[in-house]
Amino acid sequence: MRRRLISSTLAVVLIVIAVFGVSLVIVETRTISASAQESVDSEALRLVSIVDSRLLGGDRVNAKVLSEQVAKKRYARIEIPGRDTVEIGERPTGSVLRGRATGEEGETVTVEETRSSVTREVGRTLLIIGAVALLAVIAAALLAVRQANRLASPLTDLAETAERLGSGDPRPRHRRYAVPELDRVADVLDSSAERIARMLTAERRLAADASHQLRTPLTALSMRLEEISVTDDLDTVKEEAQIALTQVERLTDVVERLLTNARDPRTGSAVAFDLDEVVKQQIEEWRPAYRSAGRAIVCSGRPGMRAVATPGAVAQVLAALIENSLMHGGGTVALRTRVTGNQAVIEVTDEGPGVPADLGARIFERTISGRNSTGIGLAVARDLAEADGGRLELLQQQPPVFALFLSREARTRRSSEDAQRPVR
Structure with a gap:
């Protein structure tokens, strides 16, 4: 040129x-x-x-x-x-x-x-x-050479930028050349670089979230299959197989939920559901792991509440909180349901040392963890809660109290607020 x-x-x-x-x-x-x-x-x-x-x-x-x-x-x-x-x-x-x-x-x-x-x-x-x-x-020759360099150098630079985008380096360069047409091309390339960067970030985030969220259900499913492989009791096999099928359904729900959040984090499939069933399911699923660790998991609070959210997403949030207490907490883990205004609240607490003071404000950020873990669980849990219009908060650092706030379905018949549900 x-x-x-x-x-x-x-x-x-x-x-x-x-x-x-x-x-x-x-x-x-x-x-x-x-x-x-x-x-x-x-x-x-x-x-x-x-x-x-x-x-x-x-x-x-x-x-x-x-x-x-x-x-x-x-x-x-x-x-x-x-x-x-x-x-x-x-x-x-x-x-x-x-x-x-x-x-x-x-x-x-x-x-x-x-x-x-x-x-x-x-x-x-x-x-x-x-x-x-x-x-x-x-x-004229000198001016022609200067003008040619002035026009050709930006084109060479733009070609290098396009090549960088094609090779997987989406960093925008933000270079301008005082030529309106070339600056327009640079703007388009920078916009494309930003979109590619967002797409790559979303893909990496999906891979990390999927790896983290599927780890626990797969471990639990593996344990159920091991129980089936070592028993000769037909009734036990049927019971364990039914639990394994339920966990497979949860795995499918987790994958679908992660894909939905990757496409649009604001998209939810909220429905009215019985909050007790989700809480009971999580306690039954996690009780063997806590029993193996010499710890207990219990629940209490107001029974019969119905919330408006995605049951699978709520289960994933509770699973993240329960797993977090198992890894970083201590003593008995308690799940408590209560009502505040028009919201249903599920609190998860344990008797451990709590959240360090320097991590309190950043506990829901990705890669932030009190120990050598991924730091993804709580961040994904908050995203899942917000996708259904709820929110996940740290109410207290020592002892730790995490609370999941969900929209509550209005009911004509209410149970007594003081009723308790001991779980053995």
């Missing part, structure tokens, strides 16, 4: 110089020739006036007297009736410029000059015009 820009610019400049240069040469040649002819004619008139004055005064007219009145390298011939012809200088040969004038006494003065002087003057003029044209060509 640089070569084309330089070639086209120089071609335009050369054409312009050729057109104007030829015209200037013609005009200057004619001007110089006319000026030389005018000079010869003027000298002839001047000499004839001098001859007239001398003839009228009775003075002598000869070559010696008039030689000083004729310019060097010019030839003059004075013809006076009844007298000898007076010649001054050497008569030129070849092409000459000739000026002639006639005086009042009948004398004729002829002045001649060789055209070589005109030719030399035209040559000097052509040399000057050629030098100016050469300087113009050099200046």
